Amino acid sequence: MTAETAATASRSRHDLVARVAAALGSVQEARWLVDHVEGVLPLAVPAEGGPPAGASPPATSPGATSLAATQAQRDLLAALVARRQAGEPLQYVLGHWSFRSIELAVDRRVLIPRPETEQVVEQALAELRRVAGERSGRASGAGRGPGADATASPGVDATASPGREVSGRGGPVVVDLGTGSGAIAFSVAVEAGPELPDLMVWATDLSDKALGVARANREALIGSDRPDDGGPAAKAGGAADRAGAGPLPSGALRALRSLRFARGSWFDALPASLRGGIALVVANPPYVSSTDYVCLDPGVRDWEPELALVAGTGTGGVGGTAEIETIVREAPRWLVPGGTLVVEIDPAQADGAIDLARRVGFGAVRTERDLAGRNRMLVAVR
Numbered sequence: 001m002t003a004e005t006a007a008t009a010s011r012s013r014h015d016l017v018a019r020v021a022a023a024l025g026s027v028q029e030a031r032w033l034v035d036h037v038e039g040v041l042p043l044a045v046p047a048e049g050g051p052p053a054g055a056s057p058p059a060t061s062p063g064a065t066s067l068a069a070t071q072a073q074r075d076l077l078a079a080l081v082a083r084r085q086a087g088e089p090l091q092y093v094l095g096h097w098s099f100r101s102i103e104l105a106v107d108r109r110v111l112i113p114r115p116e117t118e119q120v121v122e123q124a125l126a127e128l129r130r131v132a133g134e135r136s137g138r139a140s141g142a143g144r145g146p147g148a149d150a151t152a153s154p155g156v157d158a159t160a161s162p163g164r165e166v167s168g169r170g171g172p173v174v175v176d177l178g179t180g181s182g183a184i185a186f187s188v189a190v191e192a193g194p195e196l197p198d199l200m201v202w203a204t205d206l207s208d209k210a211l212g213v214a215r216a217n218r219e220a221l222i223g224s225d226r227p228d229d230g231g232p233a234a235k236a237g238g239a240a241d242r243a244g245a246g247p248l249p250s251g252a253l254r255a256l257r258s259l260r261f262a263r264g265s266w267f268d269a270l271p272a273s274l275r276g277g278i279a280l281v282v283a284n285p286p287y288v289s290s291t292d293y294v295c296l297d298p299g300v301r302d303w304e305p306e307l308a309l310v311a312g313t314g315t316g317g318v319g320g321t322a323e324i325e326t327i328v329r330e331a332p333r334w335l336v337p338g339g340t341l342v343v344e345i346d347p348a349q350a351d352g353a354i355d356l357a358r359r360v361g362f363g364a365v366r367t368e369r370d371l372a373g374r375n376r377m378l379v380a381v382r
């Protein structure tokens, strides 16, 4: 591309962003949408002396937009802008969103991963490192770990690694209950996998549709590390490439490949042999009360799955706590001694969650704050 063509393309991009920003009232969103379109349909470089094949006719500024924006790009951008104007969340319109170090495909089958959940993962990783450190100190050379003889329960995906044991090989077992897009499970696998070679991660959900998205995301994360393989990530225009640059470390890939999916309600999804053998249970369950649900921002209420958001009133009488209570009550019998439960909560649910965790036998119980300083997660050590 000559310097003159590059300058023209840059002006063209500026025009596109300005037009979309005027339509949506947000320059940032306009940039994301134009970036997305350029990622899916790369800029057409004009042949010497003429516009690129398929370029749209000159619009208001002759020569400028026609050089870079092809008709296909304009059509796609117009369709995306229309979806956004209809109220669809930007993340669904883009079809992907970043979470910590990974990029995840998202659509209406799954909750859009939130920044506060990134903090939940931060806590979960800290707890996992502590539990794994304590247990490796105590049990070095102890042989096969809990659940090593597990056989798959009906909801368990036994196809991920045919012929392999269902649970770990003596390493720490982590379970993400209600995985949705896979945000928590994959982040733990990618970030802790390199330092914990025997880490075994499970990802469960009640929703088959959500598990479909999670499975595709796992494949894309693994596929995105195989250059030129034409895998799902490549086909989706990089939709599920990693947000960070560079290939995944081999330990992360190993943890992703060995990760198991299971369908079912909370702990019912897991093989009984994992009971008493899990180092870390992490969950971001639905915790919005039905009263609050009707008042939610329509961009959330009308588009994201109700199953991912709404929960009944718990026995303590606090709205939205029914699923949190189920998880807190059942977790002690699934965790190793010293193992940790990390659950995302609404700040209004913190006192009740702490009380319940103490009553069901957790030893050390605390809440941790998100970046906005709100009590956002229950951390309970068995």
Ligand SMILES: C[S@@+](CC[C@H](N)C(=O)[O-])C[C@H]1O[C@@H](n2cnc3c(N)ncnc32)[C@H](O)[C@@H]1O
Binding pocket: 110, 111, 112, 113, 114, 117, 177, 178, 179, 180, 181, 182, 183, 184, 204, 205, 206, 207, 210, 264, 265, 266, 284, 285, 286, 307, 308, 309
């Ligand atoms: C708030 S979303 C969290 C999704 C993802 N973990 C995240 O943080 O982005 C809650 C998830 O729990 C799942 N879910 C709801 N009820 C469930 C149940 N009884 N057992 C297992 N999963 C359930 C939903 O399908 C949804 O994927």
